[in-house]
Amino acid sequence: MPAVVHELIPIDMLRVNESARIAEVHGPQPLVQRLEELGLREGTVIRLVKTGEPLLLAVNGHRLSFRADSSTMIFVEPISVEQARSS
Amino acid sequence: MSVTDPTSTATRPLTVALIGNPNTGKSTLFNALTGGKARIGNFPGVTVEKKTGKFQHDGRDVLLVDLPGTYSLAPRSADEMVSVDVLLGRQQEIGKPDAVVCIVDASNLERNLYLFSQIRDLRIPVVLVLNMWDIAQSRGIQIDLDQLRERTQAVIVTTSAAKRVGIEDVRTAIIAATGAEAFTPVKLFPESFYREADSLGEWLTEQGLGEVPFYLRERMLLDVHGETEHRVSLKANDDLSHYLKEARARLASEGCRIPLVETKARYDWIRTLLDGVIERTSPEEQQTGSDRIDRILTHRVWGLLFFALLMFVVFQAIYTWAGPFMEMVEWLQQLITDAVQAVIAPGTLRSLVVDGIIAGVGSVVIFLPQIVLLFLFIAIMEDCGYMARAAFLMDKLMTRIGLSGKSFLPLMSSFACAIPGVMATRVIENRRDRMVTMLIAPLMSCSARLPVYLLMVAAFIPGTTWLGGWIGLQGMVLFGMQAMGALVAIPVAWLLKKTLFPGETPPFVMELPPYKWPSVRIVFQRVYDQAKAFLVRAGTLIFCVTVLIWAAGYFPADHTRLHANQAEQEQVEATLAEEETSERLEELEAEARILSANAIRESFLGRAGMVVEPAVKPLGWDWRIGVGAIASFPAREVIIATMGTIFSLGGDVDEEDASLMQTLRTATWPDGTPLFTIPVALSIMVFFALCAQCGATLMVIRRETNSWRWPIFTFVYMTLLAYLGALVVYQVGTRLMT
Numbered sequence A: 001m002p003a004v005v006h007e008l009i010p011i012d013m014l015r016v017n018e019s020a021r022i023a024e025v026h027g028p029q030p031l032v033q034r035l036e037e038l039g040l041r042e043g044t045v046i047r048l049v050k051t052g053e054p055l056l057l058a059v060n061g062h063r064l065s066f067r068a069d070s071s072t073m074i075f076v077e078p079i080s081v082e083q084a085r086s087s
Numbered sequence B: 001m002s003v004t005d006p007t008s009t010a011t012r013p014l015t016v017a018l019i020g021n022p023n024t025g026k027s028t029l030f031n032a033l034t035g036g037k038a039r040i041g042n043f044p045g046v047t048v049e050k051k052t053g054k055f056q057h058d059g060r061d062v063l064l065v066d067l068p069g070t071y072s073l074a075p076r077s078a079d080e081m082v083s084v085d086v087l088l089g090r091q092q093e094i095g096k097p098d099a100v101v102c103i104v105d106a107s108n109l110e111r112n113l114y115l116f117s118q119i120r121d122l123r124i125p126v127v128l129v130l131n132m133w134d135i136a137q138s139r140g141i142q143i144d145l146d147q148l149r150e151r152t153q154a155v156i157v158t159t160s161a162a163k164r165v166g167i168e169d170v171r172t173a174i175i176a177a178t179g180a181e182a183f184t185p186v187k188l189f190p191e192s193f194y195r196e197a198d199s200l201g202e203w204l205t206e207q208g209l210g211e212v213p214f215y216l217r218e219r220m221l222l223d224v225h226g227e228t229e230h231r232v233s234l235k236a237n238d239d240l241s242h243y244l245k246e247a248r249a250r251l252a253s254e255g256c257r258i259p260l261v262e263t264k265a266r267y268d269w270i271r272t273l274l275d276g277v278i279e280r281t282s283p284e285e286q287q288t289g290s291d292r293i294d295r296i297l298t299h300r301v302w303g304l305l306f307f308a309l310l311m312f313v314v315f316q317a318i319y320t321w322a323g324p325f326m327e328m329v330e331w332l333q334q335l336i337t338d339a340v341q342a343v344i345a346p347g348t349l350r351s352l353v354v355d356g357i358i359a360g361v362g363s364v365v366i367f368l369p370q371i372v373l374l375f376l377f378i379a380i381m382e383d384c385g386y387m388a389r390a391a392f393l394m395d396k397l398m399t400r401i402g403l404s405g406k407s408f409l410p411l412m413s414s415f416a417c418a419i420p421g422v423m424a425t426r427v428i429e430n431r432r433d434r435m436v437t438m439l440i441a442p443l444m445s446c447s448a449r450l451p452v453y454l455l456m457v458a459a460f461i462p463g464t465t466w467l468g469g470w471i472g473l474q475g476m477v478l479f480g481m482q483a484m485g486a487l488v489a490i491p492v493a494w495l496l497k498k499t500l501f502p503g504e505t506p507p508f509v510m511e512l513p514p515y516k517w518p519s520v521r522i523v524f525q526r527v528y529d530q531a532k533a534f535l536v537r538a539g540t541l542i543f544c545v546t547v548l549i550w551a552a553g554y555f556p557a558d559h560t561r562l563h564a565n566q567a568e569q570e571q572v573e574a575t576l577a578e579e580e581t582s583e584r585l586e587e588l589e590a591e592a593r594i595l596s597a598n599a600i601r602e603s604f605l606g607r608a609g610m611v612v613e614p615a616v617k618p619l620g621w622d623w624r625i626g627v628g629a630i631a632s633f634p635a636r637e638v639i640i641a642t643m644g645t646i647f648s649l650g651g652d653v654d655e656e657d658a659s660l661m662q663t664l665r666t667a668t669w670p671d672g673t674p675l676f677t678i679p680v681a682l683s684i685m686v687f688f689a690l691c692a693q694c695g696a697t698l699m700v701i702r703r704e705t706n707s708w709r710w711p712i713f714t715f716v717y718m719t720l721l722a723y724l725g726a727l728v729v730y731q732v733g734t735r736l737m738t
C-alpha cells in the first residue's frame, strides 16, 4: 500500500464534530490576514460545530462563524479521532 | 462513443480497473469479486504493487486490476502516475480498461466523490459503488439513489462488501457498463481553461511531443510541478515549464486561479450534485453549554422563529411597560403648565412658555421611558452574546440580497439610532457592502421615530386586545411600523447591489462569544449614555426648533384680542365655583378658538402652510401636519414638538386634558370633519418611517464617505419613497375605509 496520502478538503466538507488541521488559506490578502487574526491560520486545529452557510467552527475554544466566497478557500486535513485524542 | 467493438467482445476478456479512496473497503470488494485469488506483481519501474484478479459473469471473463487507494488523480510522483496511466490505457501490460469501478464510502459521499469527478473526465465507463452501505444506513444517512443516478448519469450500486452484500450487483453492473456509452464529461472549469488546454495540445504537437490525451493536458495545467509536466519535460526541455507558467498566468488574469480552481470547481459540482440527495437524520454531537443553546438559537428554523418572537415581545413590552412612566411625565407636564399659568399673565411670554417650550419639549420628553426600554433590550442582547448569533442567522438572509451577516450589527444598532449605526459600518471590510449598508441604515426604524408611532397609535388605533391582553392591536401596528423600514430596505439594498455597487457576496467571519449573563454595570452605562443623549437633544436642538416654530406661528398676527379674551376667561373662571359654568365662559371659549385659529393662519407659519398644503393634501394632511413634517427635516422627533406647538397655538387644546393626543383627536378640517382618520395616521407614520429626516445622520454619512454625493442621494431616495409610501397608504386606506 502507498504511503499515507494526506487528504486536503475544503473546510465546509468536514462533518459535524470532526477535527482537522488547517493546511492552506487562499484568498485576497486583507481577508487572509483577518482570518489569521481570528485564528484561522495554517496549522491550527479546528472542529466543525455546525454545517451550513455560514458554518460554525470551534477554534482554540472560541466559536467562529465562517462563510467563504468564490475567491476564498480554506483547505484542511482531517484528523482521525485517535490522532486527535493523542495530541 | 462506443468503447468496445461488439464483434470482438464475446471472446476478449474485459479489463476493469478498481479505484477508490483509502479505507473505503476496496481490498474487501476486490476479494469478494475475485474470490480472493489475486496475482501480485509489480508495475515496472515503480514500487507500486500490481494486483490483478479474475472472475466470470454472464459468460464473460473479467480481469480486475486493483489500483492503489488515493484521494485524487493528480499525480505528484511516478508511483501516483501509475493509476492514471492504467486508466488511460498507457500501461502496456494491462491495456485500455473497458470500465472502471470507483468505490466510495457511502457514509462519506461528499468527500469521496472528488475522485469520482476526476474519473469522469477520463471518458471511460464508470461503475460507482457505494460501499459501507450498512454503516450509512445505521447512521441514518439516506441517499436518494434514483436522483443520484439521474444527476451523474452513472451506473450506481450499493454494497456492504464486508458482509458480501451486493457483490453480484457489482458484477452485473460491470458487464452492463462496459457495453454502455461513456458519458461526455460536464465542463466544470471556466471556458478559458478549456481553450488553454486546446492550445497546449497544439503547442505540444508543434514541439514534436506527440498527441497528449486531454486529461493529461488538463493535469499539466492544473498540477504545478506535477508528474505529468515532469514526465513530458524529460523529453522536451525547460520550454514546457515556461509555457505552462505563462499559460497559468494567462488563466489567473481571467480569474481562473490554479490550483484553487480545480478543487473549487469539483467540490462545487459535488455540492450541487448532492443537494437534496443526502439526508442525515442523526448527526452525532457532543457539545458545551453554549453549543447546546446555539443548537436552538442558531437553528435555521427555530433560531429565526425565536428571533422574530423576541423582536415582537420587545416591541410589545416597550408599548405596555412604558405606559405608567409616560403618565407620570404627562402629569408632571400638566403640573408645570398650571404653575406657569398661575404666575404669568396671558400674553406673548406665557404663550412662548406654555405653547412653545412646555408643549414642544414636553411632548418629546414623554417618550423617554420607551427609548430607555428599547436601549435596555438592545444592550442586554448585545452583552449576553445573542447579537452575534442574530448576525449569524441573518447572514443566510443577507446573502440573498448580496450582503453578509456583517451588515446586521450596524443595521440592528440603527434601530436605536442611525448615527452609531452608520459609524458601525466601519467593521465591514468590503467597500461596496459598506456603502450599501450605510445607505440603508437610515431606513431602520430609529428611536426618534418611536414617538411619532406611539402618538399616532395611541391616539388613533383601536385598543383591541386578544389572549387576555397579551397581544394588542396597538402593539402589532407598532411592531409593523418598526419592521417596515427594514422590509423596505430589502429591495432597496438589492437594487443598490445590482446597480450602483455590483459585486459578489463577500465572505463572512465573526466570532460568537460564549453566552453569559449581561453585566448590570455595562448595560446601565449604555442605557444611561443613550438616554442622556436623547434628553440633551430634546433640550437643545428640539428646544430651538420649537421656539422658532412657535415664533413663526405666533407672529406677525395681532394677539391683543386673544389675550384679552384669555384674561377674561380666567376672571370668569375665578368667580365660578367648581364644576359650574356660565354662558359667558362658553361664549368666550368659542371666540378664543376662532381667534387663535385666525391668528395662526395669518402667521408666517400659516402662510407657509398654505403654500405647502396642495403638496400634502393627497397624503390626507392639512397644512399644519405639512408644516410640522417640513419643520422636522432637521430631526424627526421635532414633529411631536411642532405639532404640539402648532395645535396649541391654534387653540385646539382641550382645557381638561392638555395632552397632544387628545388635541389631535379633536382636531378638525375648517369644515368641521375630523382631521385625523386611521388612514391619515397611517400615512403620517409611513412617511416618518421612510423619510430621511435627520440632519445628523446625513452629516455622518458625508463624513464617512467623504463626499456630499451620498448624503444627497440618501436624502432624495428616502424622501421620494416616503412621499410615495404615504400617498399609497392614504389613498388605498381611504378607499378601503369607505
Ligand SMILES: Nc1nc2c(ncn2[C@@H]2O[C@H](COP(=O)(O)OP(=O)(O)OP(=O)(O)O)[C@@H](O)[C@H]2O)c(=O)[nH]1
Pocket (backbone or CB within 6 Å): A001, B020, B021, B022, B023, B024, B025, B026, B027, B028, B029, B068, B069, B131, B132, B133, B134, B135, B159, B160, B161, B162, B163
Ligand atoms: N461495515 C462495513 N465495513 C466494511 C465494508 N467494506 C469494508 N469494510 C471494512 O473496512 C475496513 C477497510 O477495508 P479495506 O478493504 O482494507 O479497505 P481499503 O479501501 O482496501 O483500504 P486501503 O487498504 O487503506 O486502501 C476493513 O476493516 C473492512 O472489514 C462494508 O461494506 N461495511
